[in-house]
Amino acid sequence: xxxxxxxxxxxxxxxxxxxxxxxxxxxxxxxxxxxxxxxxxxxxxxxxxxxxxxxxxxxxxxxxxxxxxxxxxxxxxxxxxxxxxxxxxxxxxxxxxxxxxxxxxxxxxxxxxxxxxxxxxxxxxxxxxxxxxxxxxxxxxxxxxxxxxxxxxxxxxxxxxxxxxxxxxxxxxxxxxxxxxxxxxxxxxxxxxxxxxxxxxxxxxxxxxxxxxxxxxxxxxxxxxxxxxxxxxxxxxxxxxxxxxxxxxxxxxxxxxxx
Amino acid sequence: xxxxxxxxxxxxxxxxxxxxxxxxxxxxxxxxxxxxxxxxxxxxxxxxxxxxxxxxxxxxxxxxxxxxxxxxxxxxxxxxxxxxxxxxxxxxxxxxxxxxxxxxxxxxxxxxxxxxxxxxxxxxxxxxxxxxxxxxxxxxxxxxxxxxxxxxxxxxxxxxxxxxxxxxxxxxxxxxxxxxxxxxxxxxxxxxxxxxxxxxxxxxxxxxxxxxxxxxxxxxxxxxxxxxxxxxxxxxxxxxxxxxxxxxxxxxxxxxxxxxxxxxxxxxxxxxxxxxxxxxxxxxxxxxxxxxxxxxxxxxxxxxxxxxxxxxxxxxxxxxxxxxxxxxxxxxxxxxxxxxxxxxxxxxxxxxxxxxxxxxxxxxxxxxxxxxxxxxxxxxxxxxxxxxxxxxxxxxxxxxxxxxxxxxxxxxxxxxxxxxxxxxxxxxxxxxxxxxxxxxxxxxxxxxxxxxxxxxxxxxxxxxxxxxxxxxxxxxxxxxxxxxxxxxxxxxxxxxxxxxxxxxxxxxxxxxxxxxxxxxxxxxxxxxxxxxxxxxxxxxxxxxxxxxxxxxxxxxxxxxxxxxxxxxxxxxxxxxxxxxxxxxxxxxxxxxxxxxxxxxxxxxxxxxxxxxxxxxxxxxxxxxxxxxxxxxxxxxxxxxxxxxxxxx
Numbered sequence: 001x002x003x004x005x006x007x008x009x010x011x012x013x014x015x016x017x018x019x020x021x022x023x024x025x026x027x028x029x030x031x032x033x034x035x036x037x038x039x040x041x042x043x044x045x046x047x048x049x050x051x052x053x054x055x056x057x058x059x060x061x062x063x064x065x066x067x068x069x070x071x072x073x074x075x076x077x078x079x080x081x082x083x084x085x086x087x088x089x090x091x092x093x094x095x096x097x098x099x100x101x102x103x104x105x106x107x108x109x110x111x112x113x114x115x116x117x118x119x120x121x122x123x124x125x126x127x128x129x130x131x132x133x134x135x136x137x138x139x140x141x142x143x144x145x146x147x148x149x150x151x152x153x154x155x156x157x158x159x160x161x162x163x164x165x166x167x168x169x170x171x172x173x174x175x176x177x178x179x180x181x182x183x184x185x186x187x188x189x190x191x192x193x194x195x196x197x198x199x200x201x202x203x204x205x206x207x208x209x210x211x212x213x214x215x216x217x218x219x220x221x222x223x224x225x226x227x228x229x230x231x232x233x234x235x236x237x238x239x240x241x242x243x244x245x246x247x248x249x250x251x252x253x254x255x256x257x258x259x
Numbered sequence: 260x261x262x263x264x265x266x267x268x269x270x271x272x273x274x275x276x277x278x279x280x281x282x283x284x285x286x287x288x289x290x291x292x293x294x295x296x297x298x299x300x301x302x303x304x305x306x307x308x309x310x311x312x313x314x315x316x317x318x319x320x321x322x323x324x325x326x327x328x329x330x331x332x333x334x335x336x337x338x339x340x341x342x343x344x345x346x347x348x349x350x351x352x353x354x355x356x357x358x359x360x361x362x363x364x365x366x367x368x369x370x371x372x373x374x375x376x377x378x379x380x381x382x383x384x385x386x387x388x389x390x391x392x393x394x395x396x397x398x399x400x401x402x403x404x405x406x407x408x409x410x411x412x413x414x415x416x417x418x419x420x421x422x423x424x425x426x427x428x429x430x431x432x433x434x435x436x437x438x439x440x441x442x443x444x445x446x447x448x449x450x451x452x453x454x455x456x457x458x459x460x461x462x463x464x465x466x467x468x469x470x471x472x473x474x475x476x477x478x479x480x481x482x483x484x485x486x487x488x489x490x491x492x493x494x495x496x497x498x499x500x501x502x503x504x505x506x507x508x509x510x511x512x513x514x515x516x517x518x519x520x521x522x523x524x525x526x527x528x529x530x531x532x533x534x535x536x537x538x539x540x541x542x543x544x545x546x547x548x549x550x551x552x553x554x555x556x557x558x559x560x561x562x563x564x565x566x567x568x569x570x571x572x573x574x575x576x577x578x579x580x581x582x583x584x585x586x587x588x589x590x591x592x593x594x595x596x597x598x599x600x601x602x603x604x605x606x607x608x609x610x611x612x613x614x615x616x617x618x619x620x621x622x623x624x625x626x627x628x629x630x631x632x633x634x635x636x637x638x639x640x641x642x643x644x645x646x647x648x649x650x651x652x653x654x655x656x657x658x659x660x661x662x663x664x665x666x667x668x669x670x671x672x673x674x675x676x677x678x679x680x681x682x683x684x685x686x687x688x689x690x691x692x693x694x695x696x697x698x699x700x701x702x703x704x705x706x707x708x709x710x711x712x713x714x715x716x717x718x719x720x721x722x723x724x725x726x727x728x729x730x731x732x733x734x735x736x737x738x739x740x741x742x743x744x745x746x747x748x749x750x751x752x753x754x755x756x757x758x759x760x761x762x763x764x765x766x767x768x769x770x771x772x773x774x775x776x777x778x779x780x781x782x783x784x785x786x787x788x789x790x791x792x793x794x795x796x797x798x799x800x801x802x803x804x805x806x807x808x809x810x811x812x813x814x815x816x817x818x819x820x821x822x823x824x825x826x827x828x829x830x831x832x833x834x835x836x837x838x839x840x841x842x843x844x845x846x847x848x849x850x851x852x853x854x855x856x857x858x859x860x861x862x863x864x865x866x867x868x869x870x871x872x873x874x875x876x877x878x879x880x881x882x883x884x885x886x887x888x889x890x891x892x893x894x895x896x897x898x899x900x901x902x903x904x905x906x907x
Binding site for chain 1: 315439
């Protein structure tokens with residue numbers, strides 16, 4: 001297969017970004033999107049070595065930087081905005097699990113970084129998501145010291161409730177929800193964590209404090225409000241439901257009343 | 260120099276050793292803990308749990324990871340579960356049985372005392388994780404559920420769907436966040452350790468590269484903990500994450516820490532087969548699938564050929580024409596034999612020509628019987644996300660046709676040599692989790708990596724490290740302007756400059772792929788003396804080629820992923836050579852290390868206990884000089900050493 005790739009290039013956080021277009025050929029249908037980018041990078045590096053080796057029309061700012069790691073959809077590192085969709089045109093996948101068979105041969109594919117004031121660009125397609133860490137540091141935990149725990153089976157949790165908590169806990173922290181939301185809201189991310197812990201008896205003692213602190217931090221870091229468009233749920237690679245935003249709202253209100 | 264290998268194993272009965280050691284360890288008072296600094300490198304299960312626990316104790320911890328967030332560490336990708344000797348199933352499990360299974364599974368090449376301790380603390384890990392809010396699978400009564408795993412006959416594996424590693428890591432990461440918020444832990448994401456700094460023979464700090472700005476930075480401490488995982492990516496294609504690397508551990512080796520059993524690499528039997536030359540990594544399908552999936556290839560060569568031409572589908576081959584070769588060869592354990600045994604059996608069938616895909620390197624893992632027996636819903640609950648993942652990657656549904664799988668490099672049992680306290684041969688330098696060598700011997704059992712990472716990080720290191728630090732609280736903070744830091748920083752900068760100066764014709768990835776092929780061909784599933792010698796020569800040649808002909812684009816003072824990869828590959832080239840050297844020295848078959856010269860007439864691995872019942876600990880002797888081998892004899896006082904038997 002062959003493609004034209006229109007890719008966002010930006011030297012660093014302060015530099016002005018721009019699009020560059022590259023042509024790439026001989027891509028296997030089984031190749032993943034990131035493998036295709038690996039091949040592009042090989043091509044772009046080779047161009048620096050020996051310009052004749054690369055197709056004409058290929059001007060280059062060197063290899064394209066992008067975040068990636070596990071390449072099996074669980075680490076949450078990859079974060080590309082492809083043809084106007086977070087993680088590209090397949091449903092409920094991370095970019096690393098997107099395969100070239102989902103694209104038409106010869107297509108022009110536009111690749112951008114997450115766009116959100118909460119996630120400033122570091123270079124090319126790499127953004128800074130430390131805001132997510134900061135939100136979790138504000139309260140996304142249960143305060144238990146190593147060694148304090150009682151026997152695990154002393155806490156009974158109904159099967160369905162554990163499953164529901166697990167649904168929310170499946171969040172990989174990639175940021176697709178924020179990138180997708182027209183308000184740049186992090187409510188699905190925050191909702192998933194608050195909800196996952198609020199559903200468990202171990203999480204109840206700190207539920208109010210957690211909801212308050214995480215929402216306050218989210219606001220402080222400049223993430224927008226939720227206006228219930230449900231775009232985040234549509235684009236979440238793990239299919240996390242907006243039901244968890246609803247639970248976050250309930251927990252937050254409860255916390256406000258208990259103040 | 261052999262006297263450095265003092266394992267510090269306490270005497271006395273097996274079950275009392277850890278208690279005894281704990282009672283001997285000096286304590287550090289809370290007001291003195293506040294004066295002490297600890298560097299933890301790596302934020303996987305080992306690093307995150309250790310840093311959080313040390314922070315809770317009141318130490319000042321600095322934690323480093325190469326990703327944008329500690330939560331991305333590769334522990335997150337572990338699927339199947341975590342073992343613990345809870346005996347919640349009433350199937351006669353016990354600390355002793357978990358210990359015994361692990362020693363046996365490791366083919367009698369790990370320390371009795373370490374493994375017993377691992378089994379001993381395993382139950383507390385589950386308690387801790389539940390308290391953190393990890394949503395483990397539950398029975399309808401609200402009690403914890405278990406599943407079984409390879410190499411054992413009890414159900415002791417706790418799990419959270421096929422995402423157990425993710426949930427455990429998010430638990431440890433949450434505890435870490437709690438300590439970051441409390442101010443006891445300071446986090447340095449996107450930082451890569453490039454050297455260890457030693458002052459007066461003791462580990463006192465690290466040199467790290469800020470991966471965003473490219474700056475080389477100095478960090479001092481009273482002790483350094485390495486928790487950076489394994490070196491499986493030496494093979495280029497592995498189930499490890501793309502950025503997983505052996506460099507931090509390797510820098511420690513080059514600064515004097517011994518490296519133990521480097522040849523013990525685990526080849527996992529159930530991975531998605533290689534699909535083409537553009538592939539960059541292999542995807543694991545959890546071992547838990549072998550609980551209900553049945554592994555087979557056709558009995559008739561004509562069926563194999565038709566499958567390859569896609570003239571028939573697997574489901575059309577009648578039952579009597581299928582060879583369930585694990586059930587045939589190992590009736591007692593069947594599809595649940597340990598990983599090394601299952602991998603070699605798959606290789607044996609494929610080498611005999613029965614591989615079921617175009618490349619001839621694949622076998623079937625079939626769920627048709629399980630779906631019939633358990634129903635769709637039960638199977639979906641257990642494996643749904645794994646089935647989805649498989650279908651996403653291969654565009655074939657395991658609900659309709661069996662999965663195709665093949666072995667791939669997955670985990671490295673070898674690592675930095677540590678004593679019973681998890682301290683390396685360098686005072687003040689500790690190694691935990693996959694980065695050390697200590698608990699898995701020649702082969703790791705499934706669901707034991709998570710157990711070991713968390714055992715080390717939550718319950719062992721935070722106790723043992725006090726013994727060292729109890730002598731350090733009077734020492735001032737490490738001065739990072741010391742000449743030792745100057746020297747280490749200079750060396751790091753020189754290495755980076757050298758890489759940029761080469762301006763050769765080959766990309767880092769293309770050289771890494773070449774290394775991977777050499778490793779797979781000569782230091783892979785079947786190894787011979789002759790092949791290993793050839794492998795070493797080829798690796799040395801490739802190393803020369805790398806330093807003469809690599810091309811690293813861009814600049815040092817910027818975000819530069821090619822430079823990151825080049826620095827790591829420089830180390831992989833050396834790690835690969837040491838792996839081959841160790842494999843050549845170990846003229847026996849043992850766990851994941853199979854020397855073709857050493858097998859039974861039935862083709863089973865044959866250990867040589869008389870000559871090789873030791874830990875091979877290698878000491879770096881300088882560039883271009885052969886490393887020196889030290890031997891730590893393994894003594895089995897409490898169990899009888901047997902030939903592993905999974906047949907009856």
